[in-house]
Amino acid sequence: MIPYWRLSGYYFFYFAFVGAFSPYFSLYLQSIGRSAAQIALLMSLLSVMRLVAPNLWGWLADRLGARVPIVRLSAVLSLAGFAGFLMTESPVGLFASMAVLAFFWSAALPLVEALTFSHLGAHASRYGSIRVWGSVGFILAVLGLGYVLDGAPIRTLLWITLGLLGGILVYAAVLPEGAAPAHSMNPASLGEVLRRREVRALLTACFFMSAAHGALYVFYSVHLVQLGHHKTLVGWMWTLGVVAEIAVFMAMPQILRRYSLRGILLFSFAVAVVRFLLIGWGANSLAVLILAQIGHGATFGAYHAAGVAAINRWFGPQLQARGQALYGSVSFGAGGMVGGVVSGYTWDSIGAGWTYTLGSAFALMGLAVLLAGWRPAVREA
Template sequence: MTHAVPALRLSSFYFAYYAVLGGFTPYWSLFLKDRGQSEAAIGVLMSLWYATRIVSPSSWNWLAGRSSRPIRWLYIGCTASLLSFCAFLLPLGFAGLFAAMCVFCFFHNATMPQFEAITLSHLHGVSERYGAIRLWGSVGFIAVVGLFGFLLDHLAVAWLPLLMLPLLAGTTASAFANDYGPAQRNPRAAAGAGLSERLRRPEILAFFVACLLVQISFGPLYTFFALYLEQHGYKPSVLGLFWVIGVAVEVLVFYVSPKLFLRVPAQTVLLVAIASAALRWLATALFPESAWIMTLAQLTHAINFAAFFAAAMQLMAQYFPGPLAGHGQGVFYGFSSGIGGALGALVAGQAWRFGGGRLAFELAAGFAAIAALIAWRWVRPAPPPDQASANA
């Protein structure tokens, strides 16, 4: 019997979750600067967004995998994320901001890997439909980046936490409207069986290392892009416009991805996406004063983020099928996004300290180039189950 995919409910969570990031990712460093933090301190604080990904996804999926009602952990995570974010309304110094960032980032990062597993549990056998659902996250991101860029031209950046609270409330409300697909409402039976064997496969190891390096390369963008543009004379509304341009074309890629992956192997898309990232960071490093080159660089976000992420999810569906999806997502977010993101923020902070934004983005280009080499040489699709068993 076929299972109807609850696309509207799933899409609403992506919309709300990434709307939060639309306020956080481009503008949070400006908020931290307004709170009197130095560039080095901002690098440390922003790295916590990624550092918490090292432990929160795996721990949350471990708890969900051993629960008689795993969806309750999504509810708990979203509610705790909303409540902990209220701390940023207080006049905190570095220590207080550090503690608040640790708590908020832990809970907020715990929810998306679990929700990715929830989405894939509804898309069993039709994983190519993922992009058409995930694109609503990009729509939410665009809407908030553009709106907040306009608002922050007229409001003090100190208003940012208050502006973001309704978005977190929307994420929590959407969480309570969702659940796992019928086949995985109780995933306890597969609490990691076969996971270690899969993690030892060369193509999966190469995939995770490539994703780690790509995430490191995004460090300057996520940590200092706002300050980098501010140094070169751009207003917050222009920063918002750059993000809107990048994410608008990202929506198009997610929309066409179902047809794309019926024609082009996921590993090929992954390789092209990573190579485009190296070119993007190099252009950003060398030509920050050129608005049209920066616009072209932002347009490549469609490839080096959207196409990359869609291809990564296709490969994840192959590498970690069925009940292993949640555990695989925990590893993906914890290792590639968590460790990679934390290292990216820290490396970007130190590069900024010694050589400014140009050095930070030049190093980013180098990390992406190495990732492209690894993807070209070693990343392959998962072998069929019978062949995998024979190779084990």
């Protein structure tokens, strides 16, 4: 039996937290006097910790043959870390709180991804129907908070976000452990998998895709507010992107039957090249904003679903936790860190348009790596 609602509930609250934190926490930091460089540094700590924490926890989960205890520990300690924001506004205190939050919060998702595929077994194409509830949670959080923060003090964000972390803890407590991976007579080592050209190409391309999204995740809300858009519209734009993502997740079983993982990824990178140019230079136009946000269905929805599916196939059951952790570390960790930090230093010096153009260039580099390194003849399964 697939524990559909327990897994879906966890994704719901996990990404509801993302929907509250990623679009609006930069606005909170701005409201207490933090500079663009300080905001970028603090927000990029999430990416920095994704370089280390997922690999550590993934290695431990594979060694123990258990993922759920680590997911539960992550929920408790990330909530404790976030509580620090309620007690301090000093740069050192904010840095310490963000470091604790990021280290433990980033541990969970790769393990839950591996746990989900473990429960799905031969029904891996149903991943999208579970993961889509994370997108629903993101929408409700980002849209609801857009309305709330138009009339309420920005500090309200902290209490709402703390409650969402509490929801993560509740669902972490009821997640069932997955079946232990079957032992192969001649299992491939992690080094053997990583020596495959297409695996290295995918991970490198994922690094560039996350770097391309750096300015989006750190400064998109600030960008729209600076252009004179209301916070309610900011919420709607984030919501539109995730609605497009939901549509893609729901359609993934049909998409995977018609197109290869490589083809889906190449299309996603091509859309990203165009999308960030539109955001950088056309955000004054509502029509351009809408078009760019619909592109999120490709640049995150299709990209992420195809990426985790490729990792699931290539790394096998015994390396699954480390494979998903490596994917998260290289892409959302290293790539997100580089994209976020670079955008923090270019935002004030060269402006929003050229910062997003740099994001488009990152996506173009990822597209080139994928084309060169993952040949069409390579079998995906």
